[in-house]
Amino acid sequence: MRLERLTNNKIKIFITVDDLSDRGLTKEDIWKDSLKWHQLFHDMLEEASEEFDLEILGSVAVEIFSLHAQGMVMIVTMIEQDEDEEQFDDGIIEMQVTVDGSDDILFEFDNIEDVIQLANRLYQAGIPGGSLHFMESHYYLLMNGILAEDATKAVSLMAEYGVPSILSIHRLLEYGNEIMEENAVETLVHYFIK
Incomplete structure (x- = not known):
């Protein structure tokens, strides 16, 4: 699990599939109103509170972006309370959850040689496509629009050479350098x- 402070009242939490698995959860548990999910959420908020020295009370808005086979990104926004509004003295946190999914697979690599070797493995496995980007001394391979049956295989191969990226695809496209737009x-x- 990785935490990042975005603004004074907004934090980003990246949770890998392994993090969920270690806690006995799946991504599907988010849609269920399970006790395990609520416990994980409170644990994450507690860790964020300690790391960023925040007091998280009252209402929070939670946006969850499911990253295909990589995990999920949660954007937690502490909703500003008016002075007149009743404060929660008992430490209760009210959640407003929005869930969104993405079929895009984005991995980060330290060097181009890893990307080239990965491309060869993907090519041999019959998984074409992708776009290649560069940003802040890292290479990014974005695989989008691949067949569902190839997605798990692609993620397994990509994990051998790189790490799942928590970078927003929109930020990468806006601020990164596009090396190969398609068929990378x-x-x-x-x-x-060859």
Whole structure:
């Protein structure tokens, strides 16, 4: 689990599938109103509160973005309370949850050689496509629009060479450098392997 403070009243929490699995949860448990999910949420808020020296009381808005086979990103916003509004003295946190999903798979790599080797493995596995980006000394391979039956295989191969990225795809497209807009797997294999 990784935490990042975005603003004074907003934090981002990235939870991998392994983090959920270690706690006996799946991504589907979010849609259920389970006790385990509420406990995990309160544990995350407590950790964020300690790390960022925040007092989290009252209402919070939670946006959850499910990253296909990678985990999820939660954006937690502490809702400003008016002075006249009744404060929660008993430490209760009221959640307003919004859930969104993404079929995009985004991984981060330290060097281009890892991306080239990965492209070769993806190509051999019959998984084409992708776009290649560079931002802040890291390479990013975005696989979108791949077949559902190939997604798990793609994530397994990508995890051998890189790590799931918590970077927003929108931020990457806005501020990163696009190296290959499409067919990155085939292009890398064509120029560097064949």
